[in-house]
Amino acid sequence: MAAMVVKNRQIMLKDYVTGSFEVSDLQLHDGTCLLQLQEGTKDVLLKNLYISPDPYMRGRMQKRTNSYVDSFLPGSVITGFGVSQVVLSSHPKFSKGDFVTGFTGWEDFSIVKGESLRPLPTGNSFPLTHFLGVLGMPGLTAYAGFYKVCSPKEGDNVFVSAASGAVGQLVGQFAKLLGCYVVGSAGSKEKVDLLKSTFGFDEAFNYREQTDLDAALKKYFPNGIDIYFENVGGKMLDAVLNNINVFARIAVCGMISRYESAEPYAIQNLIQLIPKRAKMQGFLATDFSHLYPEVTEKVGVLLKEKKVVYIEDVTEGLENAPTAMLDVLHGKNVGKKIVKVSDPDINL
Amino acid sequence: MAAMVVKNRQIMLKDYVTGSFEVSDLQLHDGTCLLQLQEGTKDVLLKNLYISPDPYMRGRMQKRTNSYVDSFLPGSVITGFGVSQVVLSSHPKFSKGDFVTGFTGWEDFSIVKGESLRPLPTGNSFPLTHFLGVLGMPGLTAYAGFYKVCSPKEGDNVFVSAASGAVGQLVGQFAKLLGCYVVGSAGSKEKVDLLKSTFGFDEAFNYREQTDLDAALKKYFPNGIDIYFENVGGKMLDAVLNNINVFARIAVCGMISRYESAEPYAIQNLIQLIPKRAKMQGFLATDFSHLYPEVTEKVGVLLKEKKVVYIEDVTEGLENAPTAMLDVLHGKNVGKKIVKVSDPDINL
Ligand SMILES: NC(=O)c1ccc[n+]([C@@H]2O[C@H](COP(=O)([O-])OP(=O)(O)OC[C@H]3O[C@@H](n4cnc5c(N)ncnc54)[C@H](OP(=O)(O)O)[C@@H]3O)[C@@H](O)[C@H]2O)c1
Numbered sequence A, B: 001m002a003a004m005v006v007k008n009r010q011i012m013l014k015d016y017v018t019g020s021f022e023v024s025d026l027q028l029h030d031g032t033c034l035l036q037l038q039e040g041t042k043d044v045l046l047k048n049l050y051i052s053p054d055p056y057m058r059g060r061m062q063k064r065t066n067s068y069v070d071s072f073l074p075g076s077v078i079t080g081f082g083v084s085q086v087v088l089s090s091h092p093k094f095s096k097g098d099f100v101t102g103f104t105g106w107e108d109f110s111i112v113k114g115e116s117l118r119p120l121p122t123g124n125s126f127p128l129t130h131f132l133g134v135l136g137m138p139g140l141t142a143y144a145g146f147y148k149v150c151s152p153k154e155g156d157n158v159f160v161s162a163a164s165g166a167v168g169q170l171v172g173q174f175a176k177l178l179g180c181y182v183v184g185s186a187g188s189k190e191k192v193d194l195l196k197s198t199f200g201f202d203e204a205f206n207y208r209e210q211t212d213l214d215a216a217l218k219k220y221f222p223n224g225i226d227i228y229f230e231n232v233g234g235k236m237l238d239a240v241l242n243n244i245n246v247f248a249r250i251a252v253c254g255m256i257s258r259y260e261s262a263e264p265y266a267i268q269n270l271i272q273l274i275p276k277r278a279k280m281q282g283f284l285a286t287d288f289s290h291l292y293p294e295v296t297e298k299v300g301v302l303l304k305e306k307k308v309v310y311i312e313d314v315t316e317g318l319e320n321a322p323t324a325m326l327d328v329l330h331g332k333n334v335g336k337k338i339v340k341v342s343d344p345d346i347n348l
């Protein structure tokens, strides 16, 4: 029997992005997919259900060499984390109908290496979207970044920027669970309210409304900052450096204020690291991939006991993925941004 | 018997320094000292032999609050590390004639708290000046900074700035002893020669002659930098950040390029900490004071076995201490700058 050919919509990079990212930098292409796997591979053919526009993907749209992750190629399909359903499998670990997560394409159907996929936990009762957020890469980032990089302890004064986002909302809640004093910054009143009412931060402020970030931090941290979970960089980092305590830890997770900036703000106050004997440490979630099972289990329990909540912001339709990407870079997402590509197929 | 009054020359801060430091910011005052200790104290009266103009003292000449070390007061005697001889002692640990090191005044005679002094090791055979350098605070700084902050291992590629100075020359030699590849930067041909011929660095370069520090580092570190021992900050740090390896460590010891700079160079490349999962850690030697005995012993052995050499640059005369201070800030010192105040008194 000849293999079936199906329609496969694909989001492709038009060309390397040089200035600011625009929706038109990603283009929808009407392609096709042959529902067949090559012999002798351990490939899996996936039907993509949800995909994840993550800030780091912005860097992949530039022409870079020597980075920890390759650039996308102009004219090629964007890849990123996704939750998918197995249509065909040449890999012994996966069967038709299974739900998996891992790197996939921004398209309806993708063929990927089986070993790059994680099966969702058996008997999973969480929304599938959670595996792109709280139980996925952002969850791992928050978990490893906070517990393994920040050396946190009860009573620490913790500051989180981009605090309502995919990673930040979790860091703040982990810190509260440990008995820390936690303040977050975010870019709108809605997000600030969410931080205080839903995520239980002690305080939160809208950084866009602050003319003097240093003064804002002095107000919210009269006793100084012990831990800064750095998501944004730039001016905020400089203000934080002026307000750190002795032996402070700065976990450098991201610097999103730079990703779209042609002339990034340069840091003035780094010298504070010396009198404060402070540590700044960059990290990548990928170095902690072995902790996925621990995150799934421990954070899974916290979710079930409602000790941790998680807010997602779902965009409907693969065709809207470019806009979803822009939203993340411009702070229009409220919680973890996810794009729904399709519903699971009950016939698989 | 009435106590004797002796002449006491003193170097005082004229006023808080606001612009660049000038020799005239420190003034010689002809004072007197009563050779007597107050009853009920554990004070010690010292005859100062050598004093130490150290870069951190520049910061103390500014009006600052909330620093790890107080500002000097205008019209007061400058204080710093010194080697002295005990003239009178109310402290049980010290007797007349003993050689001690610790915080003292930039003057002929000082009265200090006994508990702040360290006796020199009994049977000491090192030059007294060594206790302001290799066996003193700079030695502790190099030892703790390299072994405790840099997490060094054999084969690491190590870069040291201000490499021929009081701290730098030791860091490079410690790194060579461990089997690292070591490159240093310094500000003159004489210093560069010293680094390669006397201190055994693998390579060295004059940063003042480099128009492109990034290119220079790429040349000397074709395999990237694993450890940067940071003494200068500014442009050099930015160039280093562009050349660090995965899991690099940056020990932030000092940023001397800022101490005299009204508009300090701001750092652009800090984002490299993320893809490189690198760590930057500020530290202060004072947090490692408990290691003085270990440094005296271990580095003492290395000196005796000639596995470590140490270059000092002695200025004669208390009256020349302000110039010696300027020399350190302008890179005119070759090795550890020390000021000789007087010879030991054999009658004590
Ligand atoms: N190291 C790793 O392995 C790793 C893994 C995942 C994520 N990250 C990093 O972690 C950070 C957060 O990622 P996420 O997935 O949780 O994204 P997110 O917070 O859900 O979304 C990004 C948020 O960043 C904020 N933002 C955008 N531009 C900004 C600017 N110029 N200044 C300040 N804030 C800005 C916006 O929130 P506001 O409304 O608050 O401005 C936006 O909603 C990013 O820097 C990302 O690169 C690192």
Ligand SMILES: NC(=O)c1ccc[n+]([C@@H]2O[C@H](COP(=O)([O-])OP(=O)(O)OC[C@H]3O[C@@H](n4cnc5c(N)ncnc54)[C@H](OP(=O)(O)O)[C@@H]3O)[C@@H](O)[C@H]2O)c1
Binding pocket: A274, B054, B055, B056, B137, B138, B141, B161, B162, B163, B164, B165, B166, B167, B168, B185, B186, B187, B188, B191, B231, B232, B252, B253, B254, B255, B256, B257, B258, B283, B284, B285, B286, B328, B329, B330, B331, B332, B333, B335, B336, B337
């Ligand atoms: N954290 C601590 O506890 C601690 C303790 C001691 C020292 N330190 C720091 O360690 C560093 C070295 O101190 P040290 O006692 O060993 O002094 P040093 O190296 O003996 O003397 C200072 C040297 O810094 C260099 N320098 C001066 N201005 C510079 C500039 N604008 N750019 C680059 N280099 C410049 C000069 O050498 P070149 O000819 O090479 O330019 C000068 O000789 C300083 O930053 C100091 O503050 C920190």
